Amino acid sequence: MSIRAKGTVTQGSIDRAPASLIPAEDLGRIFMAIPVPCLVLDPDCKIVAANDAYLRNTAAHPSDILGRPIFDILSATAEDPAAVTSLLRQSLERACANCVPDAMPTQHHFFRRPAAAGGGVVECHWRAINAPIPGEDDRPGYIVHCLEDAGDRDALEARIAALERELFQRTGEHDANAMPLSSDEQKLRLSQRVGRTGTFEWDIPADTVHWSAEIAALYGFPAKAFEGPYAGWRESIHPEDRATLEQRVQEALQTGSVEAEWRVLWPDGSEHWLAGRAVIHHDDAHRPLRMLGVNIDITDRKLIEDMLRREARHDPLTGLPNRALLYETACHLLPAMRRGHHLAAFLFIDLDRFKPINDTYGHDVGDAVLRDVARRLTEGLRGEDIVGRLGGDEFVAVVAHIHDREDVSGIAGNLLDRLASPYSVNGVEVQVSPSIGISIFPQDGEDVDELIRHADVAMYAAKQRGRSNFQFFHGGPGTARDASSCA
Numbered sequence: 001m002s003i004r005a006k007g008t009v010t011q012g013s014i015d016r017a018p019a020s021l022i023p024a025e026d027l028g029r030i031f032m033a034i035p036v037p038c039l040v041l042d043p044d045c046k047i048v049a050a051n052d053a054y055l056r057n058t059a060a061h062p063s064d065i066l067g068r069p070i071f072d073i074l075s076a077t078a079e080d081p082a083a084v085t086s087l088l089r090q091s092l093e094r095a096c097a098n099c100v101p102d103a104m105p106t107q108h109h110f111f112r113r114p115a116a117a118g119g120g121v122v123e124c125h126w127r128a129i130n131a132p133i134p135g136e137d138d139r140p141g142y143i144v145h146c147l148e149d150a151g152d153r154d155a156l157e158a159r160i161a162a163l164e165r166e167l168f169q170r171t172g173e174h175d176a177n178a179m180p181l182s183s184d185e186q187k188l189r190l191s192q193r194v195g196r197t198g199t200f201e202w203d204i205p206a207d208t209v210h211w212s213a214e215i216a217a218l219y220g221f222p223a224k225a226f227e228g229p230y231a232g233w234r235e236s237i238h239p240e241d242r243a244t245l246e247q248r249v250q251e252a253l254q255t256g257s258v259e260a261e262w263r264v265l266w267p268d269g270s271e272h273w274l275a276g277r278a279v280i281h282h283d284d285a286h287r288p289l290r291m292l293g294v295n296i297d298i299t300d301r302k303l304i305e306d307m308l309r310r311e312a313r314h315d316p317l318t319g320l321p322n323r324a325l326l327y328e329t330a331c332h333l334l335p336a337m338r339r340g341h342h343l344a345a346f347l348f349i350d351l352d353r354f355k356p357i358n359d360t361y362g363h364d365v366g367d368a369v370l371r372d373v374a375r376r377l378t379e380g381l382r383g384e385d386i387v388g389r390l391g392g393d394e395f396v397a398v399v400a401h402i403h404d405r406e407d408v409s410g411i412a413g414n415l416l417d418r419l420a421s422p423y424s425v426n427g428v429e430v431q432v433s434p435s436i437g438i439s440i441f442p443q444d445g446e447d448v449d450e451l452i453r454h455a456d457v458a459m460y461a462a463k464q465r466g467r468s469n470f471q472f473f474h475g476g477p478g479t480a481r482d483a484s485s486c487a
C-alpha cells in the first residue's frame with residue numbers, strides 16, 4: 001500500500017511549519033526521547049524511524065524493523081495478523097484521507113523478542129493512533145504510528161463489568177450463569193429491566209411458555225429465563241382476574257391478538273398489576289402455533305389512578321365520600337333494601353350556627369371542627385352505613401336495615417349527643433350542635449334524590465323548632481314541607 005495515492009493533506013489541516021525554537025537537528029533526539037512508543041512510516045508504509053520507547057517495549061532491534069513495511073512486522077507478531085493488518089490498513093487510509101489522527105481499536109499484541117534480547121514473547125495491550133504528517137506536495141509525507149497503553153483502560157472496563165455482574169446478582173435481577181450477551185441483547189435486557197417490561201413466547205402445540213428473565217421478575221420469580229407449561233402462567237394470575245383473562249386468551253387464539261390488564265399474585269403474596277399485548281401466529285390451516293407477547297408492570301400507574309379516582313370522589317377536608325360518591329353508594333343500597341323488604345333512613349345533618357365559629361376563631365378552627373364532626377359521625381354508625389359530606393356544614397348519613405322509627409330515633413339521638421359534646425381545637429373549646437332531618441325509604445321516597453330532599457325538608461323543620469333536635473319528614477299530598485317531631 002502506498003498512502004501517496006490515498007489522500008491529500010490540505011492546507012490548514014496540519015501546521016506545515018511547527019512553532020519551534022528548537023534547531024532541526026535536535027528534533028530527532030527529542031523524538032527518540034518521547035516516552036510513548038512511536039514509529040514513523042513513509043508513504044509506502046515502511047518503517048523509517050522507531051523511538052526508544054518502541055524499541056524498549058517491543059524488544060526489537062532497529063535493524064529488524066527499519067525499511068520493512070509495518071504490515072510485515074505485525075504479521076510476524078500479532079495474534080491474528082490478517083485481522084490486524086486489515087484494521088491497520090483501514091486506519092492509515094482514513095487518517096490520510098481525512099487528514100486527522102485516527103485511533104484504532106484496542107489490540108492485543110505479542111512481540112517476539114529477538115534472540116539477542118533473550119527471546120520469548122512480549123505481551124502488550126495497545127491501541128494505535130496514526131497521525132498523518134503533510135509532505136511537500138500536500139500529500140502525506142509521513143505517518144506517525146503511536147502506541148497508547150490500553151491496559152489500564154481495559155482493566156477498568158473489566159472491573160466495571162464485574163461490578164455490574166455483582167450488582168445484578170445482588171438484586172436478583174441477573175442470571176449469573178447466563179450466557180454472555182451481545183451488546184444489543186444487553187441493551188434490550190437493560191431497557192426491559194428499566195422499563196419493567198418482559199417478553200414471552202408460548203409454543204402452543206408443545207404447551208411450553210418461554211419466560212424471559214425480565215418477565216419472570218414481573219411475576220415475582222427470580223430474574224432467570226425459564227420454560228414451563230401454560231398452566232403455570234395461569235396459576236400466577238390473581239384468582240379474580242383469571243377467568244376473564246383466560247377468556248381473552250382463548251378469543252385471541254382465533255382473532256390473532258390480545259391486549260389486557262390484570263393482577264398477578266407474587267409467590268410472596270403481594271399483588272401487582274400488569275398490562276400485556278400479544279400476537280398469535282397461525283399455520284396454513286389457521287391453527288394457532290405461537291403466541292408472542294410483552295408484559296409491562298403498571299402497578300404504579302394503577303396506584304396513581306386509584307388515588308386520583310379516590311380524590312375525585314372524596315371530600316378533601318374530611319376524607320368522607322363527597323356528594324357524587326354518596327349518591328352513587330346510596331343508589332346501590334336501595335335495590336338491596338327493596339329486595340329484602342328492609343327500611344333505610346336518610347339523615348340530613350346541618351350544624352347549628354357554625355358560621356360564628358369561623359368568624360370567632362378562624363377558618364382553621366372551623367375546619368378542625370368539621371373534621372371532628374366527620375369522625376364522630378363515622379364512629380357513631382356501623383360499617384355498612386354511609387356517611388358523606390354534601391358541602392359546608394352539611395352531612396348525610398344513610399342507615400341501612402332499620403326496623404322502625406324508634407330504631408332511627410335512637411340512632412339520631414345518639415348522633416345528636418355525640419356532635420353536641422364540646423370540641424377542643426388548639427386549646428380552644430368549641431360547642432356546636434346539629435339539626436337533623438330524617439326521611440325513610442321506601443315510604444318517604446323511591447330514589448336517593450327524593451329521599452335526601454325530604455330529609456332536608458325535615459332538617460329545615462328541626463331548625464325551625466329551635467335547632468339541636470331531629471325531625472322526621474312527614475310527607476303527603478300538599479304537605480311536602482311538613483315534618484313530625486321525634487325529639
Ligand SMILES: Nc1nc2c(ncn2[C@@H]2O[C@H](COP(=O)(O)OP(=O)(O)OP(=O)(O)O)[C@@H](O)[C@H]2O)c(=O)[nH]1
Binds near residue numbers: 352354
Ligand atoms: N371552616 C370552614 N367553614 C366552611 C366550610 N364550608 C363552608 N363553611 C362555612 O360554614 C358556614 C355555614 O353556615 P350556614 O349553614 O349558612 O349557617 P350557620 O351559621 O350554620 O347557621 P344555621 O345553619 O342557620 O344554624 C358558612 O359560614 C360557610 O362559610 C369549610 O370547608 N370550612
